[in-house]
Amino acid sequence: MKSIVFDMPKFSLLLFISCFLWGILGTAQQKNERESRVTEKEIPENALILLKPYLEDAKRLRYYQESDGDKRSFEVKFKKGKLRYSVEFSPEGKLEDVEFLIKSTDIPDETWEAIQSEFQKKFSKTYVKKIQQQYPSEGRAESEVLKEAFQNLILPYIRYELVVAGKNQNHHRLYEILFDAKGELLLLREFAPTNYDHVLY
Amino acid sequence: MSSIKRGFLFLVLFAHWNIQGQENLTGFWQPQVGLGYQVSEQYAHNFSVASRFFIVEEGETTFSNRQIDLVHFSNYKIRENQSLALGIQYRFRESFDGGANELRLTQQYNQRSRPFVIRFGHRIRSEQRITKARTTHRFRYRFALDFPLQGEKLDVGEAYLVATVEPLLSIAKGRNPEYDGRISAQIGWQLQKDFKIQFGTEYRMEDFTHTLPEHVFFILSSVQLTL
Known part of the structure; x- marks a missing residue:
């Protein structure tokens, strides 16, 4: 011994x-999908010029770069008024979308009912963790998209991006779900489960 | 870096500075190797081996092994962010410093949430520490937070910080209740998708309602593998 x-x-x-x-x-x-913080200088200049008028009184301003294989994008995140915005640009500085956090009560009743009915079809139980109102650019005039997003307008082209914990056949999983303005399902993507052992034990 | 992150870093530095001023404190280095894997989608196992070495004993610098722990946890996910677990641990101490070997049974509930970047965790444990002399019942609540140090989500190759605060209550027949407090901070790296390493420090104030509470600090280092 x-x-x-x-x-x-x-x-x-x-x-x-x-x-x-x-x-x-x-x-x-x-080789992995990566998101990293970058400085203002690394963001395409045309993107900053486009966004500048909306950054007045912005708090917690942060810049990020995302890369997934060959696809790259830049994101500008900030808090303005009571809303948390996220504006995404291509590496060339073209606007991709504007998103901000909302609550379910901010979604029109008819749309929310359609979303909930979709949940009932897909899951036995759901818990909504996060909702973002999204304004995709998709060929529209960039200045118009920004203007409409910062006016918080509810328009036919907007989308709702939700992070939902869903229960199905005794499995609890986390999903990212995209709906159009009417509450029609556009995309459902499962999150890879995160390992928590390093904190738990 | 947000003010919350700065605040916690300050707290850790302050805690470290504070214990340096104490006399007769005990210091340990505790390396740990953990292995976790999913048995099914809801059910997971975690095995770990931890060793504890004296590095400071009664004010003197030393290096001697105090104990080895073999630990197993069976973890069942009851919600996407909640889990129940049962643990069993055996502590080999008699062969090292002559202390009692111990069988420990643990029941655990954990809940976590991540409103934005920082993840918050609440862990409640009850334990039965069984030695030849007595069985001690211990109840503990731990508040933990962790967050990536680069960006908003933890990618491979990036660092993160984990900080915890934990009060504990121990009860045993014929003994006064003992209240302990622990605070820790660790920095970790996600080196691979399924592999993390962590280094940090922990400060424990043991039996803090006693007139002479014990001050113990730990240097922690661990590796966590996931299959």
């Missing part, structure tokens, strides 16, 4: 260092 006592510190140290090195070496072999 005595020999175990003497060997254990060395063994633990060796085990920890081995795992650490394995992690470092393995990192170089992976």
Whole structure:
């Protein structure tokens, strides 16, 4: 037994260092979707010029770059008034969409009823975690889209992007679901489950 | 960096500075290796091995092993953000510093939420610490928060911070109740999709209602693998 006592510190140290090195070496072999904070200078100039009039009184202004394989985009996030905005641009500085956080009570009754009826078809139980009102650019005049988004107008082309915890056949999963202005389902995407063991234990 | 993040970093630095001023404190280094995997969509296992080494004992710098823990948790997801777990742990101590070996049973409820970037976690545990001499019942609540240090979501290769605060109450037959408090902060790296490493510090004030509470600090290091 005595020999175990003497060997254990060395063994633990060796085990920890081995795992650490394995992690470092393995990192170089992976390619993943990434989101990272960038500075204002890294955002395309035309995007900043377009957005500048709307950034007056903006708080918590942050710039991000997202890359998923070959696809890249920039996002400008900020809080203005009581709303949290997210404006997405292509690498060339073209407006892709404007989103801001809302509550279910901000959605017109008919649309919300259609969304809920879609939930009932797909899930036995749902819990809405986040709703964003989205103004996709999709060939529209960029200045018009921005103007309409910052006026919070409810128009036929807007969309609602929801993050929903849904229960189905005893499975609890997290989904991103996109609806059009009438509450018609456009896209349903499942989130990859996150591992929480590093915090939990 | 938001004011909340700055506040927690300050708190950790302050806690560290505060314990340096104490006499007769105990210091440990605790490395840990954890392995987790899904058994089914709702059910997961976690196994870990942790070792605790004295690095400061009665004010003297030292390096000796105090104990080894073998730990298992069976975790069942009851909601997307809530889980129940049962744990079993065996602590080998007798062969190292002569203390009692211990069998520990744990019942756990965890709930987490992420309104924006920071994730908040609430963990409630009840434990039965069984030694030859007695069984101690321990009840603990832990508030945890974690967030990525680069951007809004944690990507591979990026760092994150985990901070916790935890009060504990221990009850055993023929003994006065013991109240403990713990505060910790760790920085981690998501090196691969299924591999994380963490380093940090923890401060424990043990039996803080006693006239002479014990001050213990930990240097923590861990690796977490997911299959």
